[in-house]
Amino acid sequence: MAKTDSTPTTEAQEDDAAGARLSTAPAEDRGQAVPGSFGGVRRPGALGALAWTGREVIGWLRWFWRQLTSMRVALILLLLLSLATIPGSLIPQTSVDSVKADTWKEAHKTLTPIYEKLQLFHVYSSVWFSAIYILLFVSLIGCIVPRTWQFVGQLRGRPPKAPRRLDRLPAYATWRTDADPDEVLAAARRALRRKRFRTVAADDSVASEKGYLREAGNLLFHVSLIVMLVAFASAQLWKYEGGKLVVEGDKFSNTLTQYDDFKSGSLFSTDDLPPFGFQLKGFTGTYERTGPQKGTPRDYRAHISYWEGADGTPRDTTIKVNEPLEVGGSKVYLQGHGYAPKVTIRDGQGTVVYHGAVASLPLDNNITETTVIKVPDYWDKNGKKSQLGFTGNFVPTLDLRTGRMASVFPALDNPVLILTAYKGDLGIDSGLPQSVYKLETKRMKQFMEGDRPFARALKPGETMTLPDGAGSLKFDGISTWATFQISHKPGDMPALAGAVAALIGVAGSLFIQRRRVWVRAVRGADGRTVVELAGLGRSESAKVPEELYELAVALQSAAPPVAEEEPDGTTPSGESSSGESSSGESPSGEDSSGEGSDESSGKSSAKSEEEKAVETAEERAVDKPAGANADATAEEPTRSAEPTDSSEGARA
Structure with missing residues (x-):
């Protein structure tokens, strides 16, 4: 007996099987569906595979672009960029202070190879930091450009037509008048334009809107972000900056060979360096001398003479901290200050x-300095050529009571130069770069005085004589030096303008409130004109009820409200249309002759019905609470209206 398969089949499987039986195409031409792919059905053959691959690649690219330009990814990249700047703040950067970076490397020999592989000494120019920055740039551009066109469309938009049921809006007022509907609408349009509303007239209504500058603020903010990004990118591509230490009396020319360190953007050429130069003529530094902040710098001034161009006329000026010199499109900043001992060295032959x-x-805040002097051409007393090296410290203010050879104050109160001497090979002929602030003593021998290293502490004007007639060193005096940073960043001003414009745009989008007001005037069944006013804020705004009340008051002159009559011919106050009581008695219950009434009541003047109606409209034009989430563009707002009392002359 044959065994049957009792596994149930789904409707989809049955439909597929039926479709396969009905298809007249060969089985190899039907293609194969790939679930979860962007390419869809993959047709057989090379062309089918190629077409499917193309659709798959395009689909993945679109998905990647949608993810990259989403606000979520932009915020994640912004967070990553903020986290990426932390190593640049904690680890000394070679581009900022190469000496400090080298000192850190020598003190952390285990971590240095790891940090170098991770490019942590060059964070801001590293591959991973640049990748985050570029992705953030692309993400923001992808987010901003579509939103910019959206804001442009909103800025050019017109107010929508009035909804059919204005009484369902959060702020509403209505009354009846004998004025013509066209006159009411014309007066409403004039009043709204005086309040700088953008108005559009329809058949029986006027639509108006105000606060379009809110969208202009959004547009300005997004455009400013693009300007800032472009400015930052251009500043990195076409910038250059370098440092130079200038001793008092020396000059600097803006050429590549004059810089102590120099770096530039990838699109900047050193041939484009602007021609200018300056000479340091003097330096003035003042310090706090008393109190807990003793030794704190109060004022640094570098007195220079600068010129622009090859044949420029020298001009004197002063550079202060945070007050740079602007010349040739570049800025010259004052960075630091120190001292330069002036010495005269003679060899064993007596030759200078x-x-x-x-x-x-400098080694500390009191400007205790390490001093290194290298003499590559030296002859001893026997005429043998060799090299000399001196190392030690310069102390601006020495106080022996402290027991330390360190300065106690940054000014030149008691300057002392402390040196020891070496003889041998300085290593400068090997071709390897050396620091001018470090003496390599591996191939040198220190001068000795008995069994102790030779050393002397000199004051200005004193001379140190080397042992065995090897020569002498005279401490002639003290000069000052200053370090300058020459910087050129073409995107600084556009970036500043973009930042200011972005702040203005944010302020506009936050504080400007967009709101809409509609006025409708139609002829009622009784021949009188029914005036309706309604307002709606795009966000919660207390101005909507206030502006609606002011508009209602402004329309009273063109459309004065009238009191409605009851079906029995009396007014809502119980009086007849002619001003008399329908029962022949006064409202107080006394007869119409006025007998028994108080004399003072006869002296009081009664207001006319029209004046009462005007006061009623002004006092009762009260809006419902603003901020209800209603859409003024909707044809039928979902909020139900409150019952309307037709007996009132004016209702708000």
Whole structure:
């Protein structure tokens, strides 16, 4: 007996089987569906596979672009960029302070190879930081451009037509008048335009809207973001900056060989360096001398003479901290200050082999400096050529009571130069770069005085004589030096303008409230004109009820409200249309002759029905609470209206 398969089949399987039986195409031409792919059905053959691959690639690219330009990914990239700047703040950067970075590397020999592979000494120019920045740039551009066109469309939009049921809106007022509907609408349009509403007239209504500058603020903010991004990118591509230490009396020319360190953007050429230069003529530094902030700098001034162009006329000026010199499209900043002892060195033959100021590197806030002097051409007393090296410290203010050879104040109160000497090979002929602030003593021998290293502490004007007639060093005096940073960033001003414009745009989008007001005037069944006013804020706004009340009051002169009559011919106050009581008695229950009434009541003047109606419209034009989430463009708002009392002359 044959065994049957009792597995139930689904309707989809049955439909597929039926379709396969009805199809007249060969089985190899029907293609194969690939679930979860962007390519859809993959047809057989090379062309089918190629077409499917193309659709798949395009689909993935579209998906990647949608993800990259989403606000979520933009925020994630912005967070990653913020986190990526942390290593640049904690780890010394070679581009900022190469000496400090080298010192850190020597103190952390285990971590240095790892950090170098991760490019942590060059964070802001590293591959991973650049990748985050570029992705964020593309993401913001992809987010901003579509929203910009959206804001342009909203800015050019016109107010929508009045909804059919104005009484369902959060702010509403109505009354009846004998004025013509066209006159009421014309007066409403004039009043709204005086309040700077954008108005559009329809058949029986006037639509108006105000607060379009809110969209202009959004548009300005997004355009400003693009300007800032482009400015930052251009500043990185076409920038250049470099540092230079200038000793008092020396000059600097803006050429590549004059810089101590120099870096530039990838699109900047050193041939484009603007021609200018300057000379440091003096330096003035003042410090706090008393109190807990003793030694704190109060004022740094570099007195220079600068010129622009090859044949420019020199002009004197002063550079202060945060007050740079602007010349040739570049800015010259004052960065630091120190001292340069002036020395004269003679060799064993009595010949002057070195004369000048030696810039020393500060070690602390009191400007205790390390001093290194290298003499590559030296002859001893026997006429043998060798090299000399001196190392030690320069102390602006020495106080022996502290027991330390360190300065206690940054000014030149008690300057002392403390040096020891070496003889041998400086290593400068090997071709390897050396720091001018460090003496390589591996191939040198220190001068000795007995069994102790030779060293002297010199004051200005004193001379140190080397042992065995090897020569001498005279401490002639002290000069000052200053470090300058020359910087050119073409995108600074556009970035600043973009930042200011972005703040203005944000302020406009936050504080400007967009709101709509409609006025409808139609002829009622009784021949009188029914005036309706309604307002709606795009966001919660207390101005909508206020503006609606002001508009209602402004329309009273063109459309004065009238009191409605009851079916029995009396007014809502119980009086007849002619002003008399329908029962022949006064409202107080007394007869119409006025007997028994108080004398003072006869002296009081009664207001006319029209004046009462005007006061009623002004006092009772009260809006419902603003902020209800209603859409003024909807034909039928979903909020139900409150019952209307037709007996009132004016209702708000």
